Amino acid sequence: xxxxxxxxxxxxxxxxxxxxxxxxxxxxxxxxxxxxxxxxxxxxxxxxxxxxxxxxxxxxxxxxxxxxxxxxxxxxxxxxxxxxxxxxxxxxxxxxx
Numbered sequence: 001x002x003x004x005x006x007x008x009x010x011x012x013x014x015x016x017x018x019x020x021x022x023x024x025x026x027x028x029x030x031x032x033x034x035x036x037x038x039x040x041x042x043x044x045x046x047x048x049x050x051x052x053x054x055x056x057x058x059x060x061x062x063x064x065x066x067x068x069x070x071x072x073x074x075x076x077x078x079x080x081x082x083x084x085x086x087x088x089x090x091x092x093x094x095x096x097x
Contacts, residue, residue, distance in 0.1 A: 024053070025063045033065070034072065043083045047090060049076065 022029060031038055044050035045061050051071050053062040 023065055025065055025068070027061055030063050030068065034068070036078070040078065040080075040083065043087055044078075047083070047086050049083075049086065 025033060027038060027041055030036070030041055034041075036044075041050065045052060051063070051067045053064065055062075
């Protein structure tokens with residue numbers, strides 16, 4: 001029984017590693033790849049602070065792995081405080097229009 005659990009765990013680990021080889025990621029892939037929460041990723045996409053695909057015919061968000069790697073290595077400010085401040089600024093700006 002324990003051997004079966006080990007095999008299932010190993011297969012799960014392999015599946016996770018293979019998902020990191022994808023060139024294009026969706027939000028769930030990005031959560032697993034970066035460790036960022038879904039809510040943080042959605043805030044970043046709303047504020048256009050994260051590089052993402054811009055195909056107008058697809059509603060779902062997609063992200064290029066190489067571009068995300070470069071963006072992460074550029075040390076973006078991902079603190080909750082900064083994101084909340086930027087999000088609130090955007091809301092106030094939208095209310096004025």
